[in-house]
Amino acid sequence: MKRREALQALAASPLPFVPNHWPAAQPAPASYKFPPGFAFGFSTSAYQIEGAVSEDGRTQGIWDVFCHTGHHIQDGRNADVTCDHYHLMPGDVALMARSGVPNYRFSVSWPRLYPELSGPPNKRGFAFYDRLLDELQAKNITPWLCLYHWDLPQYLQERGGWTNRDTAYRLAEFCDKVSRHFGGRIGNIMVLNEAAVHSYIGHGLGFHAPGLTGKANWVSALHHLNLGQGLSIQALRASAPHARIGTVASCEPVRPSTHSPEDVKAAALLDAMWNGAVLDPLFKGKYPALVAADFEPYCKPGDLRECQQKIDLLGVNYYNRLHIKYDPHYAMGVMFGADNDKVKYRAMNIPMSPDGLYEIVMRIHNDYGQPEMFISENGFATVKDGKPGSGLEDDGRLAYLAANLQFLQKSIDDGANVTGYFIWSIMDNFEWDAGMKYRFGVVDVDFKTLQRTPKQSYYWYSALVKAQRGVQV
Numbered sequence: 447m448k449r450r451e452a453l454q455a456l457a458a459s460p461l462p463f464v465p466n467h468w469p470a471a472q473p474a475p476a477s478y479k480f481p482p483g484f485a486f487g488f489s490t491s492a493y494q495i496e497g498a499v500s501e502d503g504r505t506q507g508i509w510d511v512f513c514h515t516g517h518h519i520q521d522g523r524n525a526d527v528t529c530d531h532y533h534l535m536p537g538d539v540a541l542m543a544r545s546g547v548p549n550y551r552f553s554v555s556w557p558r559l560y561p562e563l564s565g566p567p568n569k570r571g572f573a574f575y576d577r578l579l580d581e582l583q584a585k586n587i588t589p590w591l592c593l594y595h596w597d598l599p600q601y602l603q604e605r606g607g608w609t610n611r612d613t614a615y616r617l618a619e620f621c622d623k624v625s626r627h628f629g630g631r632i633g634n635i636m637v638l639n640e641a642a643v644h645s646y647i648g649h650g651l652g653f654h655a656p657g658l659t660g661k662a663n664w665v666s667a668l669h670h671l672n673l674g675q676g677l678s679i680q681a682l683r684a685s686a687p688h689a690r691i692g693t694v695a696s697c698e699p700v701r702p703s704t705h706s707p708e709d710v711k712a713a714a715l716l717d718a719m720w721n722g723a724v725l726d727p728l729f730k731g732k733y734p735a736l737v738a739a740d741f742e743p744y745c746k747p748g749d750l751r752e753c754q755q756k757i758d759l760l761g762v763n764y765y766n767r768l769h770i771k772y773d774p775h776y777a778m779g780v781m782f783g784a785d786n787d788k789v790k791y792r793a794m795n796i797p798m799s800p801d802g803l804y805e806i807v808m809r810i811h812n813d814y815g816q817p818e819m820f821i822s823e824n825g826f827a828t829v830k831d832g833k834p835g836s837g838l839e840d841d842g843r844l845a846y847l848a849a850n851l852q853f854l855q856k857s858i859d860d861g862a863n864v865t866g867y868f869i870w871s872i873m874d875n876f877e878w879d880a881g882m883k884y885r886f887g888v889v890d891v892d893f894k895t896l897q898r899t900p901k902q903s904y905y906w907y908s909a910l911v912k913a914q915r916g917v918q919v
């Protein structure tokens with residue numbers, strides 16, 4: 447039996463261990479009371495899990511080039527194979543199905559679907575996602591599609607990528623074609639993932655693909671992402687009239703690293719760029735006053751009318767509060783800084799604050815007209831959990847997720863219209879510039895053998911979701 451077949455067989459066999467307990471300190475899964483119909487799910491993205499980067503006609507995206515040039519990835523790894531989900535997909539869907547978690551947010555790879563500039567659709571690329579949808583349907587898992595999770599085709603990068611206004615129009619065209627292909631099969635369609643992170647970290651700081659730096663690249667990329675998002679939403683209204691249309695933003699409260707006036711100013715600026723310059727154009731058709739002038743060189747008359755769109759739901763990715771300091775060496779003089787808050791949780795050496803989820807959800811609720819939201823990502827990184835096959839204890843993750851869900855429940859009790867919660871991620875995967883150094887999965891992936899082993903948090907989340915759905919556990 448080939449390794450791949452063996453893994454597929456493994457995925458279909460009973461799980462290696464099923465703990466029926468977790469540390470007593472954790473809230474009992476049945477202690478939560480989310481509203482009926484609340485959507486629990488898992489999130490992934492194409493580039494981080496698929497692998498098969500040069501198979502079946504796929505061409506390079508900006509992350510392929512970024513991983514293979516220079517020393518951008520902390521552990522020197524790449525995503526050429528990563529979880530090999532492209533081949534092991536049925537087993538991964540089976541893992542989700544066995545958890546009882548009924549929703550799955552994934553993204554499609556643009557260079558897999560349209561490998562050439564102005565070229566025809568790649569039938570084999572589309573066939574992969576058709577098979578994924580078949581598999582999900584067979585297991586009663588609802589698909590949530592995210593159309594653009596950072597893997598821009600390299601042919602568009604060669605024409606300037608997001609710093610080129612034309613890419614906004616290419617995105618709308620892409621969204622239109624993809625949604626027409628999937629027809630009525632997908633009921634929830636999100637346009638972008640985290641315009642703030644993609645523009646700042648990828649175009650302002652250069653830590654992510656395409657590795658550009660400086661204010662002009664950051665601001666122009668963000669404006670063109672906002673414009674592309676607005677155009678795409680309009681295109682999707684016509685091409686997927688049955689679907690709920692939205693987008694996903696990384697929304698985090700921002701605090702200054704210290705009380706110095708420079709840090710306080712830098713934090714306000716980053717807040718305006720990270721939260722405001724993403725949500726204001728979409729909901730209010732303007733940029734925050736603090737940074738509006740910075741967008742003027744790129745914002746043509748009528749652009750803000752295109753950016754402002756009615757959406758059916760907003761995906762909110764929340765991980766932790768941001769702490770910002772003034773640093774003149776970086777674009778706009780802002781940079782991530784130290785945190786002086788006392789916190790209980792720490793991951794990737796970053797302090798984690800579950801109450802920040804409550805803070806940001808209530809802020810969006812109050813400032814943006816009480817939109818329907820779902821938490822499209824929330825997760826916790828570890829270096830390595832337990833020993834594979836030995837019960838994989840991940841108390842830190844479990845505790846952090848449990849605390850986030852308590853704060854989320856509180857925001858709903860206080861009136862926020864939050865209708866879903868998706869964990870990042872079902873399995874360990876390629877964590878961008880950190881490579882495989884940090885792991886976010888509730889399922890462990892051994893990147894040598896590709897074996898998947900559920901961690902304790904998988905079972906805890908499964909029990910919680912089942913209890914909320916009234917299933918006996």
Ligand code: GCO
Pocket residue numbers: 491494639640643696763823825870877878886
């Ligand atoms: C992001 C992305 C995910 C990450 C996750 C953990 O926020 O960077 O949406 O792709 O992997 O957030 O960092």
